[in-house]
Amino acid sequence: MSVNVLPQEIQQLCESIDLHNYRYHVLDEPSIPDAHYDKLFKQLQAWEKDNPNMVSAQSPTQRVGAKPKAGFSQITHEMPMLSLDNAFNGDELGDFARRINDRLGLTSDSHIEYACEPKLDGIAVSLLYQKGVLIRGATRGDGTTGEDITHNVRTIASIPLKLRGSGYPEKLEVRGEIYMLKAGFAAMNAHAAKIGDKLFVNPRNAAAGSLRQLDPKITARRPLEMCCYSVGVVEGGDIPDDHIATLKLLNSWGLKINPHLVKATSLAEKLAYIEKMQQLRNQLPYEIDGLVFKVNNYRLQQRLGFISRAPRWAIAYKFPAEEAVTTVEKVEFQVGRTGAITPVARLAPVFVGGVTVSNATLHNMDEIARLGLQVGDTVVVHRAGDVIPKVVRVITEDRPANSQAVVFPDSCPVCQSQIVRIEGEAISRCSGGLTCAAQRKEALIHYVSKKALDIDGLGEKLIDTLVSKEMVAKFDDIYYLSKLNLMRLERMGDKSVDKLLATIERTKQTTLERFIYALGIREVGEATARNLSKEFGYLERVIAADVERLEQVTDVGPIVAKHIVSFFAQAHNLAVIKSLREAGVNWPEAEPVAAAELALAGKVYVLTGTLELMGRSEAKAHLQELGAKVSGSVSKKTDCVVAGAAAGSKLKKAEDLGIEVLSEADFVVFLNKLGVTI
Numbered sequence: 001m002s003v004n005v006l007p008q009e010i011q012q013l014c015e016s017i018d019l020h021n022y023r024y025h026v027l028d029e030p031s032i033p034d035a036h037y038d039k040l041f042k043q044l045q046a047w048e049k050d051n052p053n054m055v056s057a058q059s060p061t062q063r064v065g066a067k068p069k070a071g072f073s074q075i076t077h078e079m080p081m082l083s084l085d086n087a088f089n090g091d092e093l094g095d096f097a098r099r100i101n102d103r104l105g106l107t108s109d110s111h112i113e114y115a116c117e118p119k120l121d122g123i124a125v126s127l128l129y130q131k132g133v134l135i136r137g138a139t140r141g142d143g144t145t146g147e148d149i150t151h152n153v154r155t156i157a158s159i160p161l162k163l164r165g166s167g168y169p170e171k172l173e174v175r176g177e178i179y180m181l182k183a184g185f186a187a188m189n190a191h192a193a194k195i196g197d198k199l200f201v202n203p204r205n206a207a208a209g210s211l212r213q214l215d216p217k218i219t220a221r222r223p224l225e226m227c228c229y230s231v232g233v234v235e236g237g238d239i240p241d242d243h244i245a246t247l248k249l250l251n252s253w254g255l256k257i258n259p260h261l262v263k264a265t266s267l268a269e270k271l272a273y274i275e276k277m278q279q280l281r282n283q284l285p286y287e288i289d290g291l292v293f294k295v296n297n298y299r300l301q302q303r304l305g306f307i308s309r310a311p312r313w314a315i316a317y318k319f320p321a322e323e324a325v326t327t328v329e330k331v332e333f334q335v336g337r338t339g340a341i342t343p344v345a346r347l348a349p350v351f352v353g354g355v356t357v358s359n360a361t362l363h364n365m366d367e368i369a370r371l372g373l374q375v376g377d378t379v380v381v382h383r384a385g386d387v388i389p390k391v392v393r394v395i396t397e398d399r400p401a402n403s404q405a406v407v408f409p410d411s412c413p414v415c416q417s418q419i420v421r422i423e424g425e426a427i428s429r430c431s432g433g434l435t436c437a438a439q440r441k442e443a444l445i446h447y448v449s450k451k452a453l454d455i456d457g458l459g460e461k462l463i464d465t466l467v468s469k470e471m472v473a474k475f476d477d478i479y480y481l482s483k484l485n486l487m488r489l490e491r492m493g494d495k496s497v498d499k500l501l502a503t504i505e506r507t508k509q510t511t512l513e514r515f516i517y518a519l520g521i522r523e524v525g526e527a528t529a530r531n532l533s534k535e536f537g538y539l540e541r542v543i544a545a546d547v548e549r550l551e552q553v554t555d556v557g558p559i560v561a562k563h564i565v566s567f568f569a570q571a572h573n574l575a576v577i578k579s580l581r582e583a584g585v586n587w588p589e590a591e592p593v594a595a596a597e598l599a600l601a602g603k604v605y606v607l608t609g610t611l612e613l614m615g616r617s618e619a620k621a622h623l624q625e626l627g628a629k630v631s632g633s634v635s636k637k638t639d640c641v642v643a644g645a646a647a648g649s650k651l652k653k654a655e656d657l658g659i660e661v662l663s664e665a666d667f668v669v670f671l672n673k674l675g676v677t678i
């Protein structure tokens with residue numbers, strides 16, 4: 001390493017790589033394709049190889065260095081890293097604000113400003129910058145002493161080795177949370193499972209384990225990020241008067257901050273934020289275990305001070321735990337729409353993720369083997385948001401002496417047909433097809449569901465009754481239900497029967513895509529059904545298509561194509577379609593639209609910012625269906641930019657180039673005009 005002055009073009013190359021790194025990892029707004037970034041990086045590496053004595057420690061190639069020789073060393077935090085008090089409900093949050101107002105001598109209902117932010121579930125760390133250069137990274141540890149993890153934090157791309165811009169204090173300690181992305185965690189565990197390695201329990205443990213590596217090469221391979229949530233020591237320079245302004249300034253210096261940082265004053269605003277973040281929680285790419293509310297103004301923070309290591313001016317609002325411990329009382333087997341036999345654990349009821357849970361899916365026998373689960377076991381159950389509860393771990397130490405292995409049934413528990421398991425598939429299926437009452441019922445539920453024929457009022461309970469009373473067995477039986485028979489059922493009055501019959505009649509007029517979806521062909525979801533309908537225009541042509549022809553349809557691979565062909569090859573399926581048409585089910589058929597005639601053929605769109613109503617992938621799918629190309633960067637060739645919340649540089653570039661910009665709301669209106677409803 002040397003302090004030699006770099007040639008100007010190399011200096012520029014370093015800066016350019018740093019900028020793209022910052023745009024990608026901190027702003028989430030890359031402006032060049034990954035391949036181009038790789039090219040720049042390789043160029044710099046090549047030059048450094050030829051000039052080994054000119055390599056700067058802050059060069060973007062120097063993130064992965066040597067192992068620390070003496071293992072991890074302890075460091076003492078110059079300013080202790082405080083902990084957080086907890087609140088578990090709105091009342092406790094209200095008490096927190098009242099205590100603050102009391103201390104500040106304000107009336108109990110005065111409103112001061114709070115910063116609200118997600119509580120990331122990771123490892124708290126401290127970064128020390130001297131003259132803008134990262135000189136040390138350390139874990140929080142017990143708040144007083146932590147471990148020196150400089151060699152590992154240097155490998156994290158969202159942590160700048162050198163601060164950007166200017167005006168930063170000579171000595172600046174930044175504090176934040178290092179966490180692992182959910183997707184990266186899943187991929188890492190999938191790989192570990194494949195090679196028979198030990199799995200990590202959750203992303204937080206995986207992040208902790210990654211930072212505890214002596215070899216920074218290992219840490220560098222882990223998908224870690226860091227978001228900053230406060231500053232520690234500040235010397236030789238000033239920072240703003242409040243928390244939010246400080247975090248924004250840190251962001252401008254190249255450090256990542258969480259995008260969901262907002263201000264709130266009243267309790268009502270804080271509760272609304274809680275509600276919004278709880279909704280969003282599952283869609284976030286990282287785990288959060290709550291929210292943090294902080295008095296925004298530093299002078300007020302100082303007046304409030306702290307008690308026993310926790311500041312009086314901040315509180316963590318904890319979400320209900322997503323994991324809980326319970327016991328497996330028995331394992332039963334359910335039969336799904338496609339005959340798939342799914343083992344389900346019946347649990348001693350347990351409160352988790354905000355509801356009482358007494359069933360959890362076990363997916364298949366491989367999963368039971370992987371978990372090593374037996375009936376009677378104590379297990380950890382996970383429930384996040386509205387996702388189906390899942391058994392994630394068996395606490396084998398607590399296994400009772402009378403625990404019993406799970407035995408897979410020999411025949412279908414509903415219709416006693418033979419169970420088959422296709423080579424290489426994890427799932428076993430009942431071979432009864434529509435002769436199995438369970439499959440029939442599931443198929444009917446699917447047929448009437450919202451995205452299929454959308455027969456509102458024909459719910460799961462009613463179908464259950466109709467199937468068990470043998471009033472409905474096949475799809476077309478729905479169309480021959482009589483008022484008289486329906487009136488005989490419990491809880492079915494004159495009005496509701498009339499309404500249901502009217503809905504059944506009205507929804508006979510449907511679309512080809514809904515009809516294809518409703519048939520319940522394996523692996524044909526709504527998107528595939530739409531693509532098939534668009535491509536062929538007529539049901540007869542879908543029926544007649546062979547595997548090769550089907551594979552030409554967007555997103556149809558060999559497996560889906562095979563499922564479609566084998567569905568239409570079965571005479572009883574064709575008979576059902578025929579009966580449905582005879583019962584009056586119909587849809588408009590038309591020649592498929594040629595690509596060149598699509599409304600947005602040849603147009604180039606760019607999506608930027610957060611699209612709150614539909615998300616980027618849905619927006620992209622709509623645009624592509626209309627024939628547009630969706631590009632990642634704005635250029636003169638761009639026809640239109642759709643700018644969601646917090647759009648940044650792409651929006652600015654579009655404005656600079658005079659390109660049409662649509663807000664998300666305008667975009668939805670625009671799509672509606674083209675016949676796309678969201």
Ligand code: D41
Pocket residue numbers: 081082083084117118119120121122124140177229230292294311314
């Ligand atoms: O996201 C977090 N985990 C987070 C942790 C956060 N957003 N803010 C935090 N703020 C603080 C204070 C108020 C003490 C500056 C924290 C933590 N502390 C914290 N993390 C671990 C212990 C304390």
